[in-house]
Every structure is written in structure tokens, then in C-alpha cells.
Amino acid sequence: MKTLQRPEVHTPLPGPKAKEILARDERVLSTSYVRPYPFVPEAGEGVWIRDVDGNVFLDLMAGIAVNTTGYAHPRVVEAVRAQAARFSHVCFSDFSSEPQVSLAERLDRLAGGGYRVYFGNSGTEGVEAAVKVARYHTRRPYILAFTGAFHGRTLGSLALTSSNSKYRKGFAPLLPGVVHVPYPHPYRPPFGAKPEDAGRVVLDYIEHLFKTKLPPDEVGAVFFEPIQGEGGYIVPPEGFLPALQELAQKHGILLVADEVQTGSGRTGRFLASAYEGIDPDVVILAKGLASGYPISAVLFKEELSSWPPGAHGSTFGGNPVAAAAATATLDLLEEGLMQNAFEVGEYLRAELRQLQADFPRLGDVRGRGLMIGLDFVKDPETREEDPELRDRVAEAAFAKGLLTLPAGPSTLRLSPPLVLTRAEAALAVELLGEVLRELG
Ligand SMILES: Cc1ncc(COP(=O)(O)O)c(C=O)c1O
CATH class of the missing domain: 3.40.640.10 (Type I PLP-dependent aspartate aminotransferase-like (Major domain))
Structure with missing residues (x-):
């Protein structure tokens, strides 16, 4: 999986196996669980994770800021x-x-x-x-x-x-x-x-x-x-x-x-x-x-x-x-991942700020290291929160094979595994740019 250059989504999401598991999940699991989008993982490596239907995703959420060293280090x-x-x-x-x-x-x-x-x-x-x-x-x-x-x-x-x-x-x-x-x-x-x-x-x-x-x-x-x-x-x-x-x-x-x-x-x-x-x-x-x-x-x-x-x-x-x-x-972390989080984080925030120029409703790009928030607004002047736009960005990113998560009223959070490379970060920005252009 490591050699993969781009995410691969070759079924409509959710795919047939994911659909079947989600249907069973809905019958037996506590209704308190949230399912922000229908992702059902099977196996991962580094920042890449494959779902049960063989679709491969670039992970910028790390199981809610958890998988520090990536999948299966x-x-x-x-x-x-x-x-x-x-x-x-x-x-x-x-x-x-x-x-x-x-x-x-x-x-x-x-x-x-x-x-x-x-x-x-x-x-x-x-x-x-x-x-x-x-x-x-x-x-x-x-x-x-x-x-x-x-x-x-x-x-x-x-x-x-x-x-x-x-x-x-x-x-x-x-x-x-x-x-x-x-x-x-x-x-x-x-x-x-x-x-x-x-x-x-x-x-x-x-x-x-x-x-x-x-x-x-x-x-x-x-x-x-x-x-x-x-x-x-x-x-x-x-x-x-x-x-x-x-x-x-x-x-x-x-x-x-x-x-x-x-x-x-x-x-x-x-x-x-x-x-x-x-x-x-x-x-x-x-x-x-x-x-x-x-x-x-x-x-x-x-x-x-x-x-x-x-x-x-x-x-x-x-x-x-x-x-x-x-x-x-x-x-x-001490052998280099902490430093990587700092450097790739700086790079990623700088690249994301470039996107703001073409997409002013991306009102704020903020964070430190690989803890990055993208705040979506109805109008950059009033800074009024736009939860619907944020949710549409998360859904469209998922459809392209990019995993993100919401945080707060109108923020998309990027909290990838700290093994994210500069090339993978550049790919993530490219995909997010495509999403923003498509959403206008
Ligand atoms: C800052 C902070 N404190 C506490 C918690 C609770 O952690 P857990 O879900 O492991 O109970 C979270 C979870 O998101 C958190 O972000």
C-alpha cells in the first residue's frame, strides 16, 4: 500500500461490503455512535487505509488524532x-x-x-x-x-x-x-x-x-x-x-x-x-x-x-x-516524528493558506504542527460560521478518498498520522483544492 501514489475509490461509497456491515451495525450497535460518513476499514499502512471493498484512502484524521505513528507501524x-x-x-x-x-x-x-x-x-x-x-x-x-x-x-x-x-x-x-x-x-x-x-x-x-x-x-x-x-x-x-x-x-x-x-x-x-x-x-x-x-x-x-x-x-x-x-x-517521536510533525505541519498550513486566495469562504487556516483547522464561513467579512459547507467539503473529500473530520461548528480538522510526508501533504492539498473548486 505504501507505494501507492493516489487514493483509489473504485466503488460508489459505501461499497457493497461496507453497506452490509453498516446495515448490521445499525441493527445492533448503540444509537449513540456517530457515523460522519460510511467508512468501514479493513487494513492500513502509514497514512493509507483500505476499506472492506478495496478502496484506498489517504488518512488525515488518524482515528480522531490518535494513530501517531500511522497504521501498523x-x-x-x-x-x-x-x-x-x-x-x-x-x-x-x-x-x-x-x-x-x-x-x-x-x-x-x-x-x-x-x-x-x-x-x-x-x-x-x-x-x-x-x-x-x-x-x-x-x-x-x-x-x-x-x-x-x-x-x-x-x-x-x-x-x-x-x-x-x-x-x-x-x-x-x-x-x-x-x-x-x-x-x-x-x-x-x-x-x-x-x-x-x-x-x-x-x-x-x-x-x-x-x-x-x-x-x-x-x-x-x-x-x-x-x-x-x-x-x-x-x-x-x-x-x-x-x-x-x-x-x-x-x-x-x-x-x-x-x-x-x-x-x-x-x-x-x-x-x-x-x-x-x-x-x-x-x-x-x-x-x-x-x-x-x-x-x-x-x-x-x-x-x-x-x-x-x-x-x-x-x-x-x-x-x-x-x-x-x-x-x-x-x-x-524522539527519533524524528515530532520534528516531522512540525515541518510537514508548517508546509501544509502554508499550502492551505494559498487555497484561501481562490476560495475566500475558507475563512481561517490555523493550528500548530499536524493539528490544523480549516474554518468555513458564509462571508469572510462577517466570519459567520458555515457548518453546511464544512460538511459538504468533508463528504466530497471522502468521495475522493481523503479522510477528514469536523470539529466545532464550522471547522474541518486535519489531524493526520505524524508520519505524513511532504509529498503526501502536497497530494492532500491538491485533493482539497479540487474539492473546493468543485463546490465553487
Ligand atoms: C482534549 C480532550 N480531552 C478529553 C477527551 C476524551 O477522551 P476519550 O474520548 O479518550 O475519553 C478528548 C477526546 O476527544 C479530548 O479531545
């Missing part, structure tokens, strides 16, 4: 095989073993040092653990979070999530004490502010809340995404995160970076927080950490480690096979 496959042949479970909550200990040491180093590590299985579990660390350590009842945030869908993390009310509808009451403030979106600044004031007005608003209704010494933590993910791939203005850190430190509030989507090298640095030089008290990793194997890691500063044995744990958390996949992934 031989080093990850070998690490998984070797660990599975030794032992696949003993329960790390009760018994220590080397794969997880060395992974924790590695994560502490990559995040800048001074952390202890708790392992879970998913992003939401990581967020739940971080909430408990903050609660236990500070004993403060309130948490600050941002509108547009996505932190997961279990009842605790759901209280922090605010990217779409559909996630909450029917599930109240949620964890109490969560207060949301606007995220400083430079393209659509809150409170009608100018783009250059987007960060300042949010910080002023937090200060205002602290004075009028939210006692800052009762706020335990502020949870934030260094680039908002599901909310629309939004990069906050430069200087906002350091100012947030300063404000949090002034009031003894823990800074919790949800790097579930931004972390593990996706932005060209191990943590996206590193771009702004901040030092979060807690960092949450999941998604891309193990190239598709389920694991999450919560890194929290040594001084927050006051909880006793048994205060938190999980049967499967820190599964050794997933830990081995994570270690192989980190090896590859």
Missing part, C-alpha cells in the same frame, strides 16, 4: 507482539512492573520533570483522575473551564465539556461547581473584542468573576486545552496561557493542561503547552500516546501527591501492552 506492532507474548495483564493498580515504570520515567522527562504519573485507559478517565487530584489536594469545590472545551463524556468530565449541548442533553445533574468562561478565540473574539484583545478580555472576565461571585480561594483548578480541539482547533493568542498561569498561581489554583488531543507530539512539540513556556501542575495525555492502544497518563507535580494507596485506581489502567506501544511510539 512495524516498531509498534513488534512492541505489542513482544509484550503480549510475555504478559498482557497483572493489574498495575496492585502490582508494579517495568514497562509502566519506564514509561512513567520517560513521560516525566518529556514533560519537563517533577511529575508523578497515574495511568488510566482513556482521555475521560484521565480527566476524572485529574479532577480527583485537584479536589483531594486543594479541598476546594470549584473548577474553572472554558466554553467550547471538550474534556470527555463521563459524568465528571462531561461537567467540564461545553463544546456542544448535545453531549449534555438528558444527563443532568452533572458534577457541581464547574464554572465556564469564554475561550479567547482570535478569529471570533468573545465579548465583541478586537482580535488582539481576545486574551485580555477573558482574563478581565475571570478577575471580574473572582470579585463578584466566585471566591478564588475556593477554586481548585482551571482546566484548559492549549489548543481547543473538538471546539474547532482554536489556538489561543500568544501570551494568554502564561497570563492564565500567573493568575492561577496568584490564587493557588492548579493549572491543568488537557493535552489529550494536543499532546504526544501532534503539534511538533511533545506538549503544546511548551510553545507558551508554561509549566502546568497537571498534564493529561491519552489519544496519540500509544498509537491507538488504550492508555491515558495523568502527570501531576510531586507536591500534589498527597493521596494515599487506594484513593484512586483501575483494573486495566496502565495495561502493559498499551504501555509497550506507548514506549515504541515515544521512541519514534
Whole structure:
């Protein structure tokens, strides 16, 4: 599959085998699953993935920003095989073993040092653990979070999530004490502010809340995404995160970076927080950490480690096979994939910005590394969101053999495996250009 030059779609989509599986899926699977387009995978290699009907797609979504090293990277496959042949479970909550200990040491180093590590299985579990660390350590009842945030869908993390009310509808009451403030979106600044004031007005608003209704010494933590993910791939203005850190430190509030989507090298640095030089008290990793194997890691500063044995744990958390996949992934990231994400990401964003000239309804191209958002608008002057156009672009791209995903109201997200080459990125731009021209 690697030698393939272009995607190959030779059946109408979905093809006959995909259709049959999707019909069975519809009868037996939970109606809560989303199927943005009818893609049914069979096998993949690198950034290429074949469906059950033999159609081959260029993947710019990586299973929602997960498959860091691409499909079936031989080093990850070998690490998984070797660990599975030794032992696949003993329960790390009760018994220590080397794969997880060395992974924790590695994560502490990559995040800048001074952390202890708790392992879970998913992003939401990581967020739940971080909430408990903050609660236990500070004993403060309130948490600050941002509108547009996505932190997961279990009842605790759901209280922090605010990217779409559909996630909450029917599930109240949620964890109490969560207060949301606007995220400083430079393209659509809150409170009608100018783009250059987007960060300042949010910080002023937090200060205002602290004075009028939210006692800052009762706020335990502020949870934030260094680039908002599901909310629309939004990069906050430069200087906002350091100012947030300063404000949090002034009031003894823990800074919790949800790097579930931004972390593990996706932005060209191990943590996206590193771009702004901040030092979060807690960092949450999941998604891309193990190239598709389920694991999450919560890194929290040594001084927050006051909880006793048994205060938190999980049967499967820190599964050794997933830990081995994570270690192989980190090896590859440090050997060059992180740098590749940075370089190919810069190239891809520059090329996509060229498309804007011919297609002004592609209102904004933004991101860092290989975390790129294309924001579609009804009118570049008003910047009014155009969800229908975004959805039509995603569907037309799929028909051409290009996998993308929506994020936020009107953004198409590109979150390819970090093995994407410059030539593959150029091909993706060519195909997206064709899509935009066809949609006029
Ligand atoms: C920033 C962020 N946090 C948490 C989560 C939840 O992760 P999971 O779906 O693994 O529970 C996600 C998932 O998209 C995410 O993007």
C-alpha cells in the first residue's frame, strides 16, 4: 500500500461490503455512535487505509488524532507482539512492573520533570483522575473551564465539556461547581473584542468573576486545552496561557493542561503547552500516546501527591501492552516524528493558506504542527460560521478518498498520522483544492 501514489475509490461509497456491515451495525450497535460518513476499514499502512471493498484512502484524521505513528507501524506492532507474548495483564493498580515504570520515567522527562504519573485507559478517565487530584489536594469545590472545551463524556468530565449541548442533553445533574468562561478565540473574539484583545478580555472576565461571585480561594483548578480541539482547533493568542498561569498561581489554583488531543507530539512539540513556556501542575495525555492502544497518563507535580494507596485506581489502567506501544511510539517521536510533525505541519498550513486566495469562504487556516483547522464561513467579512459547507467539503473529500473530520461548528480538522510526508501533504492539498473548486 505504501507505494501507492493516489487514493483509489473504485466503488460508489459505501461499497457493497461496507453497506452490509453498516446495515448490521445499525441493527445492533448503540444509537449513540456517530457515523460522519460510511467508512468501514479493513487494513492500513502509514497514512493509507483500505476499506472492506478495496478502496484506498489517504488518512488525515488518524482515528480522531490518535494513530501517531500511522497504521501498523512495524516498531509498534513488534512492541505489542513482544509484550503480549510475555504478559498482557497483572493489574498495575496492585502490582508494579517495568514497562509502566519506564514509561512513567520517560513521560516525566518529556514533560519537563517533577511529575508523578497515574495511568488510566482513556482521555475521560484521565480527566476524572485529574479532577480527583485537584479536589483531594486543594479541598476546594470549584473548577474553572472554558466554553467550547471538550474534556470527555463521563459524568465528571462531561461537567467540564461545553463544546456542544448535545453531549449534555438528558444527563443532568452533572458534577457541581464547574464554572465556564469564554475561550479567547482570535478569529471570533468573545465579548465583541478586537482580535488582539481576545486574551485580555477573558482574563478581565475571570478577575471580574473572582470579585463578584466566585471566591478564588475556593477554586481548585482551571482546566484548559492549549489548543481547543473538538471546539474547532482554536489556538489561543500568544501570551494568554502564561497570563492564565500567573493568575492561577496568584490564587493557588492548579493549572491543568488537557493535552489529550494536543499532546504526544501532534503539534511538533511533545506538549503544546511548551510553545507558551508554561509549566502546568497537571498534564493529561491519552489519544496519540500509544498509537491507538488504550492508555491515558495523568502527570501531576510531586507536591500534589498527597493521596494515599487506594484513593484512586483501575483494573486495566496502565495495561502493559498499551504501555509497550506507548514506549515504541515515544521512541519514534524522539527519533524524528515530532520534528516531522512540525515541518510537514508548517508546509501544509502554508499550502492551505494559498487555497484561501481562490476560495475566500475558507475563512481561517490555523493550528500548530499536524493539528490544523480549516474554518468555513458564509462571508469572510462577517466570519459567520458555515457548518453546511464544512460538511459538504468533508463528504466530497471522502468521495475522493481523503479522510477528514469536523470539529466545532464550522471547522474541518486535519489531524493526520505524524508520519505524513511532504509529498503526501502536497497530494492532500491538491485533493482539497479540487474539492473546493468543485463546490465553487
Ligand atoms: C482534549 C480532550 N480531552 C478529553 C477527551 C476524551 O477522551 P476519550 O474520548 O479518550 O475519553 C478528548 C477526546 O476527544 C479530548 O479531545
